[in-house]
Amino acid sequence: MAPVARAYAAGGGAESMKLMLLGAPGAGKGTQAKMLMDRLRIPQISTGDMLRGAVAQQTAMGLEAKRYMDAGELVPDEVVIGIVRDRLAEPDCAKGFILDGFPRTVVQAEALETFAALDRVLDVQVSEERIVSRLSGRRTCRACGAIYHVVNSPPSVDGVCDQCGGVVYQRSDDNEASIRERLEQYRAKTAPLVAWYADKGLLASVDGDADPEDVQATILDLLGVSDQS
Ligand code: AP5
Numbered sequence: 001m002a003p004v005a006r007a008y009a010a011g012g013g014a015e016s017m018k019l020m021l022l023g024a025p026g027a028g029k030g031t032q033a034k035m036l037m038d039r040l041r042i043p044q045i046s047t048g049d050m051l052r053g054a055v056a057q058q059t060a061m062g063l064e065a066k067r068y069m070d071a072g073e074l075v076p077d078e079v080v081i082g083i084v085r086d087r088l089a090e091p092d093c094a095k096g097f098i099l100d101g102f103p104r105t106v107v108q109a110e111a112l113e114t115f116a117a118l119d120r121v122l123d124v125q126v127s128e129e130r131i132v133s134r135l136s137g138r139r140t141c142r143a144c145g146a147i148y149h150v151v152n153s154p155p156s157v158d159g160v161c162d163q164c165g166g167v168v169y170q171r172s173d174d175n176e177a178s179i180r181e182r183l184e185q186y187r188a189k190t191a192p193l194v195a196w197y198a199d200k201g202l203l204a205s206v207d208g209d210a211d212p213e214d215v216q217a218t219i220l221d222l223l224g225v226s227d228q229s
Pocket of ligand 1: 049
């Protein structure tokens, strides 16, 4: 499979990079998406972040979504499809985007095809023991969404975001029961997308057990982007 940047070059210029990060909860999709966003200068489109934003604003949709999220279940397809369709129509997505956490079902993937064509799907693979320890120790900045871990990557000052000074908190769905349910939902509803995208020739697997910087280097290599430039 040709790296995306080279494939574009062959086709007349790197006009856009439409990427999707696939992987179980806690695989590191958000961590990698934020690094890619800085490197490629295209937006991260995280349905989880958008839903948490709606919860924080206490919109009707947010209050409805919160019930599903706290239980570790997926929010109904029609809700997330509408959010992503609207977001991808915004001008900053014209040159590409990094989908993080969408699509998560075959219905969502089929809907996505009606309004955007992906260039590459990166499946970040991590063992289940690591997932549980990553999620139970995860902390997130309420203001800017920066991601920390109490052991592996804590903020310099406990509870304070290094990047923006915001409050660093534990997500309400990062508890044992919800983590277990999210893994179950992933196996039943999202994992079938691995074969779905492989059949379309879009899938590349990435070892997500490595350090975040090494995972990022692997991804950039797969995309044909130099991590020096
Ligand atoms: P969402 O916010 O997408 O949660 P998720 O898929 O469960 O993924 P996470 O955010 O938990 O994990 P991640 O892979 O981004 O890992 P991270 O980089 O943070 O969704 C939340 C909920 O919203 C869903 O349960 C559902 O209800 C709803 N929802 C969202 N999208 C939906 C959709 N499309 N359809 C229906 N419902 C939807 O890393 C985790 C931790 O590990 C961090 O502490 C990090 O510091 C650490 N870490 C990361 N990488 C490494 C590494 N390489 N080495 C060591 N530690 C690492």
